[in-house]
Amino acid sequence: MKLTLWTYEGPPHVGAMRVATGMRSVHYVLHAPQGDTYADLLFTMIERRNHRPPVTFTTFQASDLGADTATLFKRAAQSAFDRFQPQAMIVGASCTAELIQDDPGGLASTLGLPCPVVPLDLPSYSRKENFGADETFLALTRALAQPCDRTAEVSCNILGATALGFRHRDDVAEITKLLTQMGIAVNVAAPLDATPEDLKRLPAAHFNVLLYPETGESAARWLEKTHAQPWTKTIPIGAEATREFIIEVAALANVSAQVDEKNLRQPWWSASVDSTYLTGKRVFIFGDATHAIAAARVASKEIGFEVVGLGCYNREFARPMRAAAKDYGLEALISDDYLDVEAAIIAAAPELILGTQMERHIAKRLGIACAVISAPVHVQDFPARYSPQMGFEGANVLFDTWIHPLVMGLEEHLLTMFREDFEFHDAAGPSHHGGKATPAQPILEPTPDAATQMIEAAQALADALHWLPDAERELKKIPFFVRAKARRNTEKYAAEKGVTQISIETLYEAKAHYAR
Amino acid sequence: MSLDTPTTGCLHTPVLRERGQREVFCGLTGIIWLHRKMQDAFFLVVGSRTCAHLLQSAAGVMIFAEPRFGTAILEEKDLAGLADAHVELEREVERLLARRPDIRQLFLVGSCPSEVIKLDLSRTAERLNARHGPSVRVYNYSGSGIETTFTQGEDACLAAMVRGLDETADANLLVVGALPDVVEDQCLSLLTQMGIRNVSFLPSRRASGAPKVGPKTRFILTQPFLADTAHALERRGAERITAVFPFGEEGTNDWLRAVAKAHGVTLETFESVTAAPRARARKAVAAHAETLRDKTLFMFPDSQLEIPLARFLARECGMLPVEVGTPYLHRGLMEPELALLPTTVLSEGQDVDLQLDRHAALNPDLTVCGLGLANPLEAAGHATKWAIELVFTPVHFYEQAGDLAALFSRPLRRRALLQGAAE
Numbered sequence: 001m002k003l004t005l006w007t008y009e010g011p012p013h014v015g016a017m018r019v020a021t022g023m024r025s026v027h028y029v030l031h032a033p034q035g036d037t038y039a040d041l042l043f044t045m046i047e048r049r050n051h052r053p054p055v056t057f058t059t060f061q062a063s064d065l066g067a068d069t070a071t072l073f074k075r076a077a078q079s080a081f082d083r084f085q086p087q088a089m090i091v092g093a094s095c096t097a098e099l100i101q102d103d104p105g106g107l108a109s110t111l112g113l114p115c116p117v118v119p120l121d122l123p124s125y126s127r128k129e130n131f132g133a134d135e136t137f138l139a140l141t142r143a144l145a146q147p148c149d150r151t152a153e154v155s156c157n158i159l160g161a162t163a164l165g166f167r168h169r170d171d172v173a174e175i176t177k178l179l180t181q182m183g184i185a186v187n188v189a190a191p192l193d194a195t196p197e198d199l200k201r202l203p204a205a206h207f208n209v210l211l212y213p214e215t216g217e218s219a220a221r222w223l224e225k226t227h228a229q230p231w232t233k234t235i236p237i238g239a240e241a242t243r244e245f246i247i248e249v250a251a252l253a254n255v256s257a258q259v260d261e262k263n264l265r266q267p268w269w270s271a272s273v274d275s276t277y278l279t280g281k282r283v284f285i286f287g288d289a290t291h292a293i294a295a296a297r298v299a300s301k302e303i304g305f306e307v308v309g310l311g312c313y314n315r316e317f318a319r320p321m322r323a324a325a326k327d328y329g330l331e332a333l334i335s336d337d338y339l340d341v342e343a344a345i346i347a348a349a350p351e352l353i354l355g356t357q358m359e360r361h362i363a364k365r366l367g368i369a370c371a372v373i374s375a376p377v378h379v380q381d382f383p384a385r386y387s388p389q390m391g392f393e394g395a396n397v398l399f400d401t402w403i404h405p406l407v408m409g410l411e412e413h414l415l416t417m418f419r420e421d422f423e424f425h426d427a428a429g430p431s432h433h434g435g436k437a438t439p440a441q442p443i444l445e446p447t448p449d450a451a452t453q454m455i456e457a458a459q460a461l462a463d464a465l466h467w468l469p470d471a472e473r474e475l476k477k478i479p480f481f482v483r484a485k486a487r488r489n490t491e492k493y494a495a496e497k498g499v500t501q502i503s504i505e506t507l508y509e510a511k512a513h514y515a516r
Numbered sequence: 517m518s519l520d521t522p523t524t525g526c527l528h529t530p531v532l533r534e535r536g537q538r539e540v541f542c543g544l545t546g547i548i549w550l551h552r553k554m555q556d557a558f559f560l561v562v563g564s565r566t567c568a569h570l571l572q573s574a575a576g577v578m579i580f581a582e583p584r585f586g587t588a589i590l591e592e593k594d595l596a597g598l599a600d601a602h603v604e605l606e607r608e609v610e611r612l613l614a615r616r617p618d619i620r621q622l623f624l625v626g627s628c629p630s631e632v633i634k635l636d637l638s639r640t641a642e643r644l645n646a647r648h649g650p651s652v653r654v655y656n657y658s659g660s661g662i663e664t665t666f667t668q669g670e671d672a673c674l675a676a677m678v679r680g681l682d683e684t685a686d687a688n689l690l691v692v693g694a695l696p697d698v699v700e701d702q703c704l705s706l707l708t709q710m711g712i713r714n715v716s717f718l719p720s721r722r723a724s725g726a727p728k729v730g731p732k733t734r735f736i737l738t739q740p741f742l743a744d745t746a747h748a749l750e751r752r753g754a755e756r757i758t759a760v761f762p763f764g765e766e767g768t769n770d771w772l773r774a775v776a777k778a779h780g781v782t783l784e785t786f787e788s789v790t791a792a793p794r795a796r797a798r799k800a801v802a803a804h805a806e807t808l809r810d811k812t813l814f815m816f817p818d819s820q821l822e823i824p825l826a827r828f829l830a831r832e833c834g835m836l837p838v839e840v841g842t843p844y845l846h847r848g849l850m851e852p853e854l855a856l857l858p859t860t861v862l863s864e865g866q867d868v869d870l871q872l873d874r875h876a877a878l879n880p881d882l883t884v885c886g887l888g889l890a891n892p893l894e895a896a897g898h899a900t901k902w903a904i905e906l907v908f909t910p911v912h913f914y915e916q917a918g919d920l921a922a923l924f925s926r927p928l929r930r931r932a933l934l935q936g937a938a939e
Contacts, residue, residue, distance in 0.1 A: 124564060124565070125592045
């Protein structure tokens with residue numbers, strides 16, 4: 001038993017719903033109690049889909065448990081087929097139905113429905129949403145893909161995009177555009193917008209482009225093993241990774257890797273002088289492993305931030321995440337407990353957080369700038385405009401969306417110069433935002449054990465040290481977004497030097513010591 | 517419009533009972549407003565990842581709130597050995613209470629999986645009460661989808677609290693149902709002005725203000741979904757005051773008059789206290805009734821508020837209900853409402869696909885439905901009102917009558933606005 005306040009991932013059947021809802025002409029019959037239908041609103045409200053997800057819930061009640069829930073399931077499956085006439089159906093159980101062990105797959109097969117029926121076996125008490133999506137896409141691919149000849153012209157499939165994915169719609173469009181530019185046709189993009197008929201001809205492609213390992217890697221591996229289709233390993237997030245992706249794809253397709261970059265503006269935006277102020281800004285990155293690892297590379301190599309924290313919530317990808325973190329001299333944070341993440345953020349004292357909607361809440365509480373880079377996401381992360389994360393346009397989007405939450409370059413200098421000014425005071429926040437940032441509150445409720453220890457340790461340190469009034473006043477003149485860091489560095493420096501009285505001199509000596 | 521208006525009512529209307537897919541929330545959802553109402557309470561769901569995900573998704577609007585609810589997620593090893601599950605749960609509670617010394621009331625909330633594996637939360641609650649009482653009160657109730665629909669979670673919660681209320685021999689009035697504080701204050705002010713003393717609310721804002729109950733207690737419900745709570749109070753000897761529910765001018769008037777009558781308040785006093793807010797309510801509703809008059813109304817089952825709200829929309833706003841669906845029709849509580857509701861189709865339970873067929877055939881001007889259905893119906897050309905807003909918004913009593921009407925007129929006004937802009 002584990003106490004959870006907010007979760008990064010839903011249960012595995014929600015992952016299955018993301019596949020079914022992303023596809024067309026699939027229907028999912030889910031053995032589940034009433035209430036589990038809440039999952040519909042993820043798609044109709046958060047993603048603003050204009051159709052109900054293609055899911056029939058059996059919605060059994062307590063009174064059915066003593067009677068015959070198996071018949072209830074069979075009736076629901078039959079009437080779902082009759083009403084929706086899907087090309088294929090998937091059947092499975094939610095967490096409660098898993099306990100009553102009705103075997104939806106076996107029950108559905110007794111109906112003799114005139115379409116492929118794919119049973120799902122998703123362990124609700126040990127696995128989560130991404131696993132559910134990945135497993136469902138694999139099950140559909142295994143059941144439906146037919147051996148067939150390769151297309152005459154070079155072509156590929158794009159794998160992994162689902163409903164409720166972070167910018168999946170736009171990423172698929174952007175990568176399709178890029179592949180077309182290279183002279184490569186897209187055979188099938190799946191699961192998003194594909195039909196079961198489309199899945200049948202997946203093996204006609206020459207290779208696979210895997211955009212989202214979290215939800216498509218098992219299918220990519222199976223297609224490689226069964227249908228000898230190689231798949232791309234580079235995730236085209238950022239200018240550099242997109243260039244690498246192009247080289248990888250060009251080699252697989254045997255085409256030229258020369259691609260027009262005239263719409264790629266991010267490298268120049270980053271090189272231009274106004275961006276100088278971005279140098280070494282401390283950024284904390286957390287999300288699904290794929291997006292977080294890619295974001296760290298862009299942040300450090302293409303924008304010039306300093307990555308001070310890196311991690312992911314999906315333990316399945318702990319190994320590549322640990323390796324990536326090592327490159328930045330960091331210990332990766334692998335946790336699905338948002339309190340752990342909050343504690344790590346407090347400890348790292350970043351100026352910018354790149355995270356999920358959970359980190360956006362944390363950022364708001366701490367008064368730290370934040371941009372979203374990964375699922376789980378909320379309604380505002382499904383923009384009306386075209387806004388991919390991948391490809392060259394994606395690189396432009398990343399620059400804009402990560403820089404926007406920060407104070408502008410010259411403005412930052414003004415805030416530093418005129419910190420007592422009525423307008424340019426340090427709590428005023430970026431002038432292009434309506435709201436006013438709230439300075440960090442060091443102690444939060446509920447306080448996780450790790451944070452408590454950290455704060456207690458800091459407190460003990462502070463008790464042993466004494467800030468002279470002048471130094472305390474001087475500290476207040478440092479802009480609020482770096483003040484906590486300055487205080488900590490100074491105290492650390494003082495402790496190392498055996499200084500117990502912190503003066504203005506100690507403050508500036510520490511500043512020089514830690515100068516970037 | 518007054519209570520004297522002759523009406524055929526729906527008392528004898530046959531009810532269409534349906535049993536199929538129900539597109540409704542489970543009782544856990546009530547935690548979203550209950551934890552805000554009870555400021556020293558923590559709600560600990562004993563359930564699965566699905567339960568945690570539901571609370572987080574349904575509570576999207578409250579996402580920045582300090583969470584005073586959480587889920588103890590059952591893992592495979594908990595399913596294997598129930599004895600261990602009890603130990604694990606107690607350990608989680610101990611940790612929680614150690615970390616949150618501000619908690620005075622702790623609700624252990626059962627879910628579908630905990631009910632199916634027959635995890636006995638009452639036993640755990642008993643043991644924890646022995647250890648932490650009286651400074652922390654531990655209750656248990658079920659918010660599971662196999663037993664409760666949406667607002668029934670509040671009913672189960674309040675019923676559990678009734679069993680723990682202290683006994684009193686004094687006469688008192690209990691106003692039952694979680695109301696926003698501002699509405700509670702208005703209600704108390706009206707009752708006080710009429711000279712009614714010793715009024716308390718269930719649930720109270722803090723554990724220290726918990727009401728007492730006894731044979732001289734009279735109580736009145738503010739929400740139509742509190743049948744079990746009413747029974748629990750009656751078992752404690754309290755007497756229920758029967759009335760329609762305090763939605764709109766007419767509903768508020770009838771509700772207050774029933775309380776006044778039970779307390780021997782003179783008609784003169786009643787009139788003098790209610791005349792001004794009544795006039796305000798009438799005026800505020802009239803502004804929206806212009807938009808709503810003669811528009812057809814279809815209500816999908818959701819919160820059990822459907823019948824009282826249809827009564828308000830029909831009688832005070834001039835709408836024409838074509839189907840009023842409710843998850844459960846509790847005749848004992850609904851009789852006064854049904855007597856006032858103009859003849860319409862009443863449905864209980866749900867088979868959502870069949871109901872959507874009926875809805876499409878009727879093509880109503882306004883549809884009240886859950887969040888899962890709203891956008892698909894909008895995309896199909898229907899104006900909709902999300903039902904969940906009706907439990908998240910202050911809508912009771914005179915001063916909110918206009919706001920209540922506005923919830924329904926806004927989708928129609930917006931639609932007209934956007935269509936006008938598109939031309």
